Amino acid sequence: MMILNKETVPIFREQDVVPFRNRVKEYTIKIGMGILNQTKLITAASELVRNMLKYGGGGNASIEVVSEGKNQGIRLIFADKGPGIQDITLAMKDGYTTGKSLGLGLPGTRRLVNEFNIQSEVNKGTTVTIIKWKNG
Secondary structure, rough: OEEEEEEEEEEEHHHHHHHHHHHHHHHHHHHHHHHHHHHHHHHHHHHHHHHHHHHHOEEEEEEEEEEEEEEEEEEEEEEEEEOOOOOHHHHHOOOOOOOOOOOOHHHHHHHOOOOEEEEEEEEOOOEEEEEOOOOO
């Protein structure tokens, strides 16, 4: 996989969320991603960026244009230095929440994208990486 373009955006306040979402949308338009896949990626990005703020105390979100063969996509990486996730298996179950939100949660987010990876270490932080392919 090749990285064609990369940008990192610090997310530490609620006011950082909308500009970040707008940047993601700009990247999807640049590679010619269809509206349905744009919507899925932006929805997933919104959920993950809000999780990073709420549970991880903020962090950095990277936007990358990636290519594999002729296919292009957007990879988003959300990295925080928060308390981490005690039980990733539990956190990935539908209906699981530690808050009072009706958010998509991690399982809903995973269904919106083509690739989803989560790594977390208690007291060290969490990194979630997602990819949405232009034609996927």
